[in-house]
Amino acid sequence: MATVIDHKLHRDPDVLGTALPGQERGRGARSNASGRFERHSRLFADDGWQALEDLPKLRTAVIEERPKSIITRNDSPDISFDQSINPYQGCEHGCAYCYARPSHAFWGLSPGLDFETRLFAKTNAADLLRRELSDRRYVPKVIALGANTDPYQPIERQYRITRQILEVLSEFNHPVGIVTKSALVLRDLDILASMAERNLVRVALSVTTLDARLSRSLEPRASAPHRRLAALERLNEAGIPTTVMVAPIIPSLNDHEIERILEACAVAGVRQAGYVLIRLPREVAEIFEEWLASEVPDRAQRAMSLIRSMRGGKNYDSAWGTRQRGTGPYAWTIGRRFEIACRKLGLNRERRRLDTNLFTRPPQPGDQLPLL
Secondary structure (H helix, E strand, O other): OOEEEOHHHOOOHHHHOOOOOOOOOOOOOOOOOOOOOOOOOOOOOOOOOOOOOOOOOOOOEEEEEOOOOOOEEOOOOOOOOOEEEOOEEOOOOOOOOOOOHHHHHHHOOOOOHHHHHEEEEEOOHHHHHHHHHHOOOOOOOOEEEOOOOOOOOOOHHHHOHHHHHHHHHHHOOOOEEEEEOOHHHHHHHHHHHHHHHOOOEEEEEEOOOOOHHHHHHHOOOOOOHHHHHHHHHHHHHOOOOEEEEEEEEOOOOOHHHHHHHHHHHHHOOOOEEEEEEOOOOOOHHHHHHHHHHHHOHHHHHHHHHHHHHOOOOOOOOOOOOOOOOOOOHHHHHHHHHHHHHHHHHOOOOOOOOOOOOOOOOOOOOOOOOOOO
């Protein structure tokens, strides 16, 4: 169980503690460099007395937060939603490539190991959502759950914030799209099946690789590939629309698996699929390069060379329209392979929109009763 830290202390890294070299075992990042907004940088060095050896296991700490609002809005033209909810900040799955890592710098923490071991739980999320949906000015649009960090990461077993959010959305007949890497989504099958009957939910699971060893290293605390496939099958059997996200596609690492992943998911009953090319904004590039050097040194140079070839010679290009897919011959080839495989497997033939017309505001405590 994760350690709980008083939310009032979260801005002081000394209070939270910080990861040291040698404590990265079982985690995704290989370092814990200071965030870009810090006035001073931390540098750890062994003094010759092996002080950094035999360190205690790095434990996950959770900071309980009570934000003032919960629905985040965006106007990005290249994503399929403009409303989202993130029950947690930081993610214990520890994916070495996670594009959300730089957000931890805003809290005075490292996008490295801090991102996956110093987590924030929005404990009042369900209450805030109820209040925001009850506002007469609110216009229902599909809400994406977990657009930044995974709503079913391990601490959800303890906090159950995602389940509380789904209960509110179901009560209001509000549509939601879920993205996760965790088979824990099956815990909420009762709510999801009920919402699916009203065309209010779809669930997307990211399947990065079918190689259990690679997954364990690249996404150390996410569900194993076979468990994600089993979750997709269970969801489909329950009548819940599913999507597989082949994401991220990493050249020289998992790009050869595109067709195999799509075929395995089609067998599990999936009828929709998407993909995203690896994104390495800000600190993520250095963190991922460290992971490559540590885990696949024989492919590290080639992988980064191919990534840069699809990003105009840079580690990352944030331009709308191309940041998800990349540019250049290699990116074009990946796109065509994905399209051909989907066509052969009968994927993406239909795309059903979730229903926003059922949205209702149930009577709330204190509401005036209507006159008969």
